[in-house]
Amino acid sequence: MTFNNNIHIMKPIIYLVAALSILIILPVQTFARAPKRHNYISVEMCKLCHKKKELGDQYDVWANTAHSKAFYTLGTPEAEKIAAKLGIKNPQQSRECLRCHSTRYESDGGDNGEDIHVEDGVQCESCHGPGEDYMYLEVMEDMKEATDMGLVMPTEETCRKCHNPESPTYNPKRDPTPDGKTVDFYYPLRKKKIEHHMPIKEIRK
Ligand code: HEC
Ligand code: HEC
Ligand code: HEC
Numbered sequence: 692m693t694f695n696n697n698i699h700i701m702k703p704i705i706y707l708v709a710a711l712s713i714l715i716i717l718p719v720q721t722f723a724r725a726p727k728r729h730n731y732i733s734v735e736m737c738k739l740c741h742k743k744k745e746l747g748d749q750y751d752v753w754a755n756t757a758h759s760k761a762f763y764t765l766g767t768p769e770a771e772k773i774a775a776k777l778g779i780k781n782p783q784q785s786r787e788c789l790r791c792h793s794t795r796y797e798s799d800g801g802d803n804g805e806d807i808h809v810e811d812g813v814q815c816e817s818c819h820g821p822g823e824d825y826m827y828l829e830v831m832e833d834m835k836e837a838t839d840m841g842l843v844m845p846t847e848e849t850c851r852k853c854h855n856p857e858s859p860t861y862n863p864k865r866d867p868t869p870d871g872k873t874v875d876f877y878y879p880l881r882k883k884k885i886e887h888h889m890p891i892k893e894i895r896k
């Protein structure tokens with residue numbers, strides 16, 4: 692058998708191998724191009740950098756808002772009464788309540804992982820997005836990069852994930868507005884109540 696004949700035998704095999712590798716490589720590439728899922732890392736990680744007085748101490752501001760206590764609210768007699776009416780035994784163990792009262796669970800049934808303690812209630816990542824990929828100093832210092840890595844600068848829409856009629860204590864007339872009306876959620880007022888500023892950029896560094 693000459694070398695040329697060998698090539699003839701090999702050809703179909705080479706085509707087959709080529710076809711098979713395309714079948715394998717294509718899905719791998721498609722997967723790699725799909726947007727990466729960012730993971731949740733817990734408020735303890737944000738606290739490492741965001742508890743500094745000279746940077747505005749966003750951690751302490753948050754710790755003094757209702758959001759940090761949202762899990763404990765589910766342990767009150769009021770919560771138990773509401774839950775009982777819905778056939779829920781223990782609201783502190785029910786995803787139906789925890790999906791808005793903690794960062795651990797999502798409305799669509801998703802679980803953000805056991806690093807996220809329900810006791811921390813509604814923490815930073817519920818509003819700012821899962822921190823795994825933006826939490827590094829060199830990323831956090833560049834707003835554009837941080838946003839690309841999953842950081843969210845919240846808007847009213849962010850709040851509406853939870854402040855909406857699916858809440859069992861939803862009240863369409865909860866907030867007063869400056870023009871004398873009442874609405875369910877008046878964003879400017881609510882934003883003011885949770886405000887946590889950071890000094891101007893020059894001071895940050
Ligand atoms: C390694 C330290 C570090 C960690 C960890 C960290 N941050 Fe930051 N973060 C910073 C610094 C420094 C800035 C200010 C960057 C600047 O603009 O100069 C910042 C800025 C921000 C901003 C304002 C946006 C911006 O880019 O200026 C938000 C919002 C924020 N951080 C949220 C979080 C959250 C939520 C977590 C936890 C998931 C977190 N950070 C973890 C250091 C950190
Ligand atoms: C993951 C769900 C969730 C998101 C997102 C969320 N909240 Fe809340 N919020 C709650 C829960 C639950 C409570 C009640 C906490 C409690 O009393 O235990 C609450 C309470 C509050 C309160 C306290 C009300 C009071 O009378 O003391 C304010 C203010 C508030 N939210 C503002 C906001 C703003 C502004 C945003 C958006 C930037 C927002 N929330 C996003 C779940 C959420
Ligand atoms: C769709 C989101 C959502 C779900 C689900 C939810 N809550 Fe809440 N809950 C909220 C928000 C938002 C507030 C704060 C209301 C505000 O200040 O606008 C709140 C406040 C409360 C309060 C404090 C009283 C009040 O209205 O301020 C209790 C008690 C409570 N919820 C119990 C429960 C129980 C029990 C469950 C489960 C059966 C549950 N919640 C499920 C969003 C939710």
Ligand code: HEC
Nearest residue numbers: 737741749750753758813814815818844845885887888889
């Ligand atoms: C209930 C929603 C909510 C929670 C929880 C929350 N934030 Fe924010 N955060 C906001 C909003 C709203 C803004 C203002 C966005 C804007 O002005 O565009 C903000 C702004 C910031 C900024 C920028 C402030 C500035 O002056 O530039 C930092 C830094 C920040 N948050 C860090 C944190 C950290 C760290 C935590 C947790 C300890 C946290 N946030 C928890 C809603 C939230």
